Amino acid sequence: MLKYLGYFGIGIFIGILAALFGLGGGFLVVPTLNLLGVEIHHAVGTSSAAVVFTSLSSAIAYHKQGRIHHKAGLLLASTAVIGAYTGAWMTSYISASQLKVIFGVVLFLVAIRIYRKKSREPHEVDLTQIKLDYRIVPIGGFIAGIASGLLGIGGGAINVPFLTYMGLPIHYAVATSSFAIVFTATSGAIKHYMLGNVEVEWLVLLVPGLIVGAQLGARIAKRTKASNLTKAFAVVMAFLAIRMILKGLGYPIP
Numbered sequence: 001m002l003k004y005l006g007y008f009g010i011g012i013f014i015g016i017l018a019a020l021f022g023l024g025g026g027f028l029v030v031p032t033l034n035l036l037g038v039e040i041h042h043a044v045g046t047s048s049a050a051v052v053f054t055s056l057s058s059a060i061a062y063h064k065q066g067r068i069h070h071k072a073g074l075l076l077a078s079t080a081v082i083g084a085y086t087g088a089w090m091t092s093y094i095s096a097s098q099l100k101v102i103f104g105v106v107l108f109l110v111a112i113r114i115y116r117k118k119s120r121e122p123h124e125v126d127l128t129q130i131k132l133d134y135r136i137v138p139i140g141g142f143i144a145g146i147a148s149g150l151l152g153i154g155g156g157a158i159n160v161p162f163l164t165y166m167g168l169p170i171h172y173a174v175a176t177s178s179f180a181i182v183f184t185a186t187s188g189a190i191k192h193y194m195l196g197n198v199e200v201e202w203l204v205l206l207v208p209g210l211i212v213g214a215q216l217g218a219r220i221a222k223r224t225k226a227s228n229l230t231k232a233f234a235v236v237m238a239f240l241a242i243r244m245i246l247k248g249l250g251y252p253i254p
Contacts, residue, residue: 011209019058019217022177023156045197061218062175076141077183083145100248108241115234119226
């Protein structure tokens with residue numbers, strides 16, 4: 001019984017962070033499963049399936065808060081799916097380890113820029129008045145998809161900085177990223193399930209906690225000041241960047 005409560009608690013923790021930063025949660029699910037003894041390919045596949053539930057729970061919570069830019073999210077997802085398959089295909093021709101180092105350095109610099117960025121509070125913003133260049137948004141989705149397929153990072157690591165750069169405040173960027181990841185994660189999960197990489201028994205153990213955690217994460221985000229959320233996101237981004245660099249350099253990091 002204690003073991004199952006432990007898995008539920010792990011799921012809640014991951015779900016909170018996933019919803020809070022719009023990252024899906026794969027960056028924590030994969031190493032967690034790997035440390036628990038799941039073979040890395042199955043850990044990645046199971047994580048893809050788990051992220052579907054995490055992002056869906058987050059998206060539902062953020063939809064109720066009215067913080068999802070649905071058009072931007074759909075545009076991101078539409079090209080991210082294509083980009084993910086393109087990235088997976090590119091792994092046969094490009095050294096992913098070298099790219100991880102380069103991409104990790106870029107992400108680290110982006111994290112520094114985000115940390116210094118001044119963010120607007122949700123009550124200061126009217127979502128209907130935010131004008132995004134819809135010709136450029138799909139490009140961001142495609143890049144996020146390629147990074148996901150080629151480097152194995154979640155699309156949220158690209159989506160959130162990209163959306164904030166486009167002018168979307170951090171709360172809305174996180175919510176919109178969660179919404180977009182529902183579609184991209186579903187595509188990846190179907191692919192991994194067909195390859196036999198999804199461990200259903202681990203899904204049963206983790207998903208309830210992930211769903212509850214994602215709801216809590218969205219509520220925490222709602223009560224968090226934009227400046228604090230921006231800085232916290234930047235710290236998480238820096239962590240992901242350093243992890244990516246170390247993996248690219250050959251260190252055995254799950």
